[in-house]
Amino acid sequence: MTDQIDTTRRNLLTSGIAGAAAAGASLAAATGALAQTTPFGTLEGKVALITGAARGIGRSIAEEYARHGASIVMLDVADPSVVPPVEGFRIANSEEFDAAFEAVRAINPNTLQIRGDVRSEGDLDGAMSQAISRFGGLDIAVANAGYVRWHGFADGRELDWKSVLDVNVWGVANTFRAATPALRQRGGGRLISISSIGGRQGVPGNGAYTSSKWAVIGLTKQAAIELGPDNITVNAIAPGPVDTPMYRSEAQIASMGLSTAAEQDAALNPMLPVGDRPALAPVDIANTAVFLAGDAGASISGVSLDVALGYNAFYTS
């Protein structure tokens, strides 16, 4: 038995989680206890819906959930013409969505692609129906889709505020609303929203986006209280800068008073205490979403989890 435990420890150190999972599984049969050395567990048998899945963080969450064995429902509007244009930024297009779908399907063939707008009740209700008819139910919904228009506070107009709040706040509430009956039917589940470090502090020049991300945390906490008795956990992830088309867009870089991604990295690096990384990768956020969706996250609800390479240490209590 000691040899087996040493093997597990060695695997944890050398092969990471996958190696530990294999060793933990063989030990679990013998002890029933050391299976807990697999921190992320598995999502085998679970069905997960991810909005804004055509690229960036949403695509990465779909990939990691698929790798952990979940059946995947990828939803994205994938049509830049449905939101007001922003100079230097566009939301995903159809080709990006098709490429993401193929990538996730290559990991797990149990993957469904749905073109839908998170602002539409009919689109979200229809997505739930499709998920149930294809996979038999829903266990996890990640409200990730987001949109941004950069403007100074005094310059924000009705179009800026309403269009951003519509996608980032109503879109999240609508996703949670539509998913709740399906989760209740399964006897519980997980709802996850994607806020931002912009939802934890004021961010000059970030326009209505900052308010929208604060609102995401508020509605997440409200839902956590109301849905807890149904065995549904509800949590927000608040990412720092993540290397995605949104963060690397010309408009985002210009809003920081900069002109290139290299300048963006140089400006942010000193503000991110962990290691020597100028930005997070989408998979950093996806790993957190796996944690919250898996067994290890079962008793966590109503939190906003900063995933920001320590940047949050500057402003959180």
Ligand SMILES: NC(=O)c1ccc[n+]([C@@H]2O[C@H](COP(=O)([O-])OP(=O)(O)OC[C@H]3O[C@@H](n4cnc5c(N)ncnc54)[C@H](O)[C@@H]3O)[C@@H](O)[C@H]2O)c1
């Ligand atoms: N990249 C960052 O640095 C960062 C930091 C903090 C939070 N976030 C948040 O993470 C989430 C994902 O951002 P990202 O960086 O991957 O951005 P992204 O623009 O690369 O991806 C967002 C996705 O949402 C989709 N989308 C937009 N409007 C939609 C709608 N109405 N209906 C359905 N889909 C829609 C887009 O087509 C796109 O595929 C967003 O909520 C964003 O605000 C990003």
